[in-house]
Amino acid sequence: MARYIGKRLIYMFITLALIATFTFFLMKILPGSPIASADKLSPEQRAVVEARYGLDQPLPVQYFDYMFGLLKGDLGISINQFKGANVTDVILSRMGPSAQIGFQGMLLGTVLGILFGMVAALRQNTWVDYGSTIVAIIGISIPSFVFASMLQYWFGLKWDLFPVALWKDGFMSSVLPSIALAMFPLATAARFIRTEMIEVLGSDYITLAKAKGASGSEIAFKHAFRNALIPLITVLGPMAVSILTGSLVVEQIFAIPGIGEQFVKSIMVNDFSIIMGTTIFFSVFLIVVILIVDILYGVIDPRIRLSGGKN
Amino acid sequence: MEKILQVKDLELSFHTYGGEVKAIRGVNFDLYKGETLAIVGESGSGKSVTTKSIMRLLPEESAEFKNGEILFGGRDLTKLSDKEMQKIRGKDISMIFQDPMTSLNPTMPVGRQITEPILKHQNINKDEAKKLAIDLLRLVGMPKPELRMKQYPHQFSGGQRQRIVIAIALACNPQILIADEPTTALDVTIQAQILELMKDLQKKIDTSIIFITHDLGVVANVADRVAVMYGGKIVEIGTVDEIFYNPQHPYTWGLLSSMPSMDAEDAKLYAIPGTPPDLLNPPKGDAFALRSEYAMKIDMEQPPPFFKVSDTHMAATWLLHPEAPAVEPPEMVIERMKKFPGSRYYEGSAN
Numbered sequence: 001m002a003r004y005i006g007k008r009l010i011y012m013f014i015t016l017a018l019i020a021t022f023t024f025f026l027m028k029i030l031p032g033s034p035i036a037s038a039d040k041l042s043p044e045q046r047a048v049v050e051a052r053y054g055l056d057q058p059l060p061v062q063y064f065d066y067m068f069g070l071l072k073g074d075l076g077i078s079i080n081q082f083k084g085a086n087v088t089d090v091i092l093s094r095m096g097p098s099a100q101i102g103f104q105g106m107l108l109g110t111v112l113g114i115l116f117g118m119v120a121a122l123r124q125n126t127w128v129d130y131g132s133t134i135v136a137i138i139g140i141s142i143p144s145f146v147f148a149s150m151l152q153y154w155f156g157l158k159w160d161l162f163p164v165a166l167w168k169d170g171f172m173s174s175v176l177p178s179i180a181l182a183m184f185p186l187a188t189a190a191r192f193i194r195t196e197m198i199e200v201l202g203s204d205y206i207t208l209a210k211a212k213g214a215s216g217s218e219i220a221f222k223h224a225f226r227n228a229l230i231p232l233i234t235v236l237g238p239m240a241v242s243i244l245t246g247s248l249v250v251e252q253i254f255a256i257p258g259i260g261e262q263f264v265k266s267i268m269v270n271d272f273s274i275i276m277g278t279t280i281f282f283s284v285f286l287i288v289v290i291l292i293v294d295i296l297y298g299v300i301d302p303r304i305r306l307s308g309g310k311n
Numbered sequence: 312m313e314k315i316l317q318v319k320d321l322e323l324s325f326h327t328y329g330g331e332v333k334a335i336r337g338v339n340f341d342l343y344k345g346e347t348l349a350i351v352g353e354s355g356s357g358k359s360v361t362t363k364s365i366m367r368l369l370p371e372e373s374a375e376f377k378n379g380e381i382l383f384g385g386r387d388l389t390k391l392s393d394k395e396m397q398k399i400r401g402k403d404i405s406m407i408f409q410d411p412m413t414s415l416n417p418t419m420p421v422g423r424q425i426t427e428p429i430l431k432h433q434n435i436n437k438d439e440a441k442k443l444a445i446d447l448l449r450l451v452g453m454p455k456p457e458l459r460m461k462q463y464p465h466q467f468s469g470g471q472r473q474r475i476v477i478a479i480a481l482a483c484n485p486q487i488l489i490a491d492e493p494t495t496a497l498d499v500t501i502q503a504q505i506l507e508l509m510k511d512l513q514k515k516i517d518t519s520i521i522f523i524t525h526d527l528g529v530v531a532n533v534a535d536r537v538a539v540m541y542g543g544k545i546v547e548i549g550t551v552d553e554i555f556y557n558p559q560h561p562y563t564w565g566l567l568s569s570m571p572s573m574d575a576e577d578a579k580l581y582a583i584p585g586t587p588p589d590l591l592n593p594p595k596g597d598a599f600a601l602r603s604e605y606a607m608k609i610d611m612e613q614p615p616p617f618f619k620v621s622d623t624h625m626a627a628t629w630l631l632h633p634e635a636p637a638v639e640p641p642e643m644v645i646e647r648m649k650k651f652p653g654s655r656y657y658e659g660s661a662n
Contacts, residue, residue, distance in 0.1 A: 204413040211366055211408075212428040212479065213401035216393075222427075226418045301418055302463040 005291070012287045019283045020070060020276070024063055027272055053079055053273075066276070075280070076273035087277035091259065097167055098251065098258035101174050102244035105181030110236060112182070113189025120190065121197030121228075122220055132190055139187025148180040148253045167256050177254045181243055188239065189232055196228040203227075229300055237293035241286045315486055315519050316342040316365070320379035321389075323364050327373065332590050334360045336543040337379070342487065347513065347520040349530040349551075351566065352540035355587050358523045361540070362489045364389075365521075366406055367396045383487075402432040405480040409492040411472035415464035421475050422460030428482045447478040450515075451508060470501035474508065481512060488513075489521045494529060506533055527570050531555060536623070539563050542588045542598030544614075549624030556651035559618075559626035561603040564644045572643070581643075597629065605630060605638050621653070 041049070050056045054065060069076060075087035120132035155176055156164035162175045200206065201224055209223045248260040259278065266274035297304050323335040335357050342348055350358040363369050365381055365388060381388040384403070388396070405428075408414040416424060425444040430437065441460070448456035451474040464472055473493060480488055490509065494502040510533060513520055522533055530537055530551065537554040539547040539562065547560040558564055565583040585602035588594050594601065600610035609615075609629050618631035629635055639645070648656040 204408055204410060205416040207368055208406075208408060208414045208476070208479070209416065209427075210368055211400055211406040213397045213399070213431050214427065215397055223416050223419070227416070303417055303465045 005295075008291055008294075012291065015287055016280065016283060017067070020067065020280055021063075023276055023279045024066060027275060028059060028062075030270070053077075070280070075277035078274050079271050080269055087273050090262070090274065091277055091281050094257060094259040094262045097174075097256050098260060099244055101177040101181060101250070101256065101258070102240075102247075104174060104178035106185055106236075106240050106243055108178060109182035109185030110189050113186040114193050114232075116186070116190040117193025118197060118220065118225070120194045121201065122216070124198060129194075132194070136187040136190045136194075139183040139190075142183070143249075144180050144183065144247065145249045145253055147183055148177070148250055151176045151180055152253070166254075173254075173256075177250050177256060180250050180254075181247055185236065185239055185243065188235060192232040192235065193228055196231055197224055200224045200227045226300055230297065233293055233296055233300070237289045238286065241282070241289050244285070312343040312346075314341045315344045315383070317382040318361070318365070318379070319382065321361070321364065321381065322376070322378040323360065323369075324375050324377050325369075325373050326375065327591075330591050333377075333593050334543055334590055335364065336590075336593060338540075338543075338545055340538055340545060340548060342519050342521060344486075344519055345513075345517055346535040347522055347533050349522045349524060349534035349537045350540055351524060351527065351530055351537060353525060353587060355590070356540040357543040358540045359491055362406070362491060362521055362523055365487075366400060366404060366489065367391070367393070368406075398432070401428040401485075402483045403485055404487040404489065405483070405485040407473070407476050407480050407488065407490040407493045410496045411469050411476055412496065414476055415472055417464055420461050420463055421467070425460075425475065425479050425482060428479060432483045443482070444478070447482060448475070450481070450512070451475070451478045453478075469497055470504060473497060473501075473505055477505075477508065477512070481516060481518075484516050485518055487521065488518050489523070491523045492525070493522075495524070495526070502529070509533065527555075527566065539566065542593065543590055544598065544627065546599065546628070547624075547626040549620065549626075552651065553621065553624040556647045557620070557624070557654040558640075558644060558647075559620055559624075559631055560599075560628045561605045561630070562599045563626075564640050565602075567647065568641050568643050581641075597627075607635065 047056065054062060057065070066076070073088070075091070078085045078087055078090060116132040116135060120129040123129050152164050155161045163173050164176075167173050197220075201219075206219055206223055209219050214223070248264055250256075251258040251261045262274075263278045266278065318338055318340050321335055321338040322333070325332040325334055338357070338361055340348070350361065352358050360369065364374070364376070365383075367388065371393075376389045379389070383399070388399070391399070415421065422441065422444055425447060426437070426440040429435070429440040429443055433440075435443070445456045445460060448459060453459055453471065453474055459467075464475075467475065477493075493509070494505050497505060506529065509520070512518075520533075522530075524530060534551050536548065536550050538545045539554065539560065541562045547554065547558065547563050549557075554563060555567070558567060562583075565581075568581040569583060571580055583602055588598045588601070594611075595614070596612050597603075597606070597610040597615050600606040603610070607629055615627045615629045615632075617625045617627050619625055620631070630638060640648070645656050648654040649658045651657060
């Protein structure tokens with residue numbers, strides 16, 4: 001296991017280096033300059049600003065400078081969006097709210113989704129099943145901004161249960177955005193668990209469990225559930241990344257100072273180091289989550305217990 | 312001998328989109344204490360459905376008992392609630408399935424799979440159950456049972472997995488063990504080992520076995536009595552010797568003729584012509600009539616009743632009717648009948 005993780009870490013490092021390189025050159029190909037109102041500056045003024053951020057150097061030099069900085073954990077400084085602030089600090093300060101609503105949304109969505117899916121599978125082709133399918137379809141097809149607005153209107157404005165927007169009241173502020181974010185994982189989990197449970201419930205070892213005298217709930221929870229989880233984990237991993245790293249739309253609607261909102265703004269103002277930093281941050285996150293998912297597979301399914309090569 | 316299970320006039324249908332499939336159309340048999348009853352027949356003849364209906368393992372929403380009863384311990388199993396059945400399954404009646412590769416839960420250590428029915432049906436604690444499970448593994452011939460308790464099914468071979476399934480089935484010393492083609496998915500050398508093991512264990516725990524198979528070689532090896540099923544009915548039932556050496560039903564003749572034989576090396580292996588009947592619209596008369604060269608007019612019109620051949624031997628064919636013309640069974644069957652005292656071709660003992 002340790003050997004496997006070591007091997008994976010090396011691959012992760014290579015993947016990251018490739019992503020950083022690719023993003024770096026893509027950014028350089030993009031037209032426009034990160035220096036605000038560049039047109040109004042005289043060539044001399046411009047040269048001074050460019051020298052300050054190392055933009056006057058030849059491209060290969062800039063590239064290696066950046067990569068060496070990365071090795072030291074230095075993501076550079078913001079050029080215009082946060083005027084000279086350290087990129088790492090910017091990302092970390094913005095990550096908090098995103099991670100909180102993301103985590104709450106994931107947790108709520110997955111737990112409810114699994115529950116819905118299980119019930120639907122166990123009561124296949126009854127109204128419970130159809131009801132859960134309808135919830136799943138709604139969750140997948142209604143965009144989160146429609147859902148978010150509805151939550152704001154009913155729970156925020158009409159019944160005044162939660163703040164409509166802004167990040168001021170701690171947990172209370174996080175409730176509505178979390179629910180809005182939970183819809184998609186809920187729908188996905190419900191669909192996956194239902195399909196997989198139905199398949200697992202039809203397998204021979206479930207018949208054997210029944211032949212042993214196991215009751216309906218023992219069969220569902222002791223025998224079927226764990227076997228039905230595997231495909232869900234595959235999709236939940238990457239989905240967790242996209243949700244934890246901030247849903248742009250939901251953050252925008254609820255006016256939450258999250259990382260998604262900041263990322264989009266940095267693209268609009270062409271803040272090179274922030275874009276690079278955030279991209280790399282997202283990549284690290286995704287790669288780590290994928291590693292965790294792979295390890296989880298082994299925990300759930302002994303047939304895919306991992307080992308570094310042959311045992 | 313003591314009857315442990317009685318199946319009487321059992322009729323069962325499946326409700327499908329195409330209509331009502333009459334999978335079992337009046338099955339009668341008794342199971343005696345300590346015996347092995349083999350049920351043979353081709354795919355779709357109803358042998359698995361019959362045994363699954365005894366265990367009530369058929370999907371409740373599509374399978375329906377139309378008639379008859381299954382008497383076990385003074386109770387009719389067709390009428391019990393699922394709760395009551397749970398107390399019988401795995402304790403009084405247990406089952407071994409065809410494919411050991413898929414019949415164990417892949418994400419549960421085998422030890423837990425064996426202790427599950429023990430903890431469920433016997434009033435003992437976890438440590439004692441574990442000890443019992445280790446003993447069971449040793450009983451079914453698993454080396455290093457303590458070590459293997461923690462392992463998962465994929466760490467065992469097919470034969471070993473079937474041994475585990477047998478250990479699970481025997482965990483509570485059941486009165487009836489239903490083995491649904493337990494050796495079909497195993498290779499021949501392992502088959503022999505598993506059969507030996509089952510015979511051995513049957514003596515040790517004194518259980519009755521219902522053994523489903525389509526392999527007549529296996530039947531000759533394990534069974535005391537044989538029931539031949541065709542088209543959802545038993546067409547002939549008797550002791551092994553009676554079925555093998557004095558068969559009466561044309562379908563049994565066909566089955567025996569299609570067995571590869573050591574003597575007939577150059578002959579082409581016989582196959583019964585045609586296909587099994589469509590149980591969505593079962594034939595009016597003898598279900599085998601359309602495939603039988605011995606069919607008479609009445610076979611198309613009326614289902615044959617059981618005719619008694621001996622106290623232990625019955626066959627449902629109009630050929631046994633006093634007014635039926637005498638027919639010659641296939642040559643290969645006559646050869647067999649020559650060895651059976653009481654058959655009309657008996658030639659006396661060979662020496």
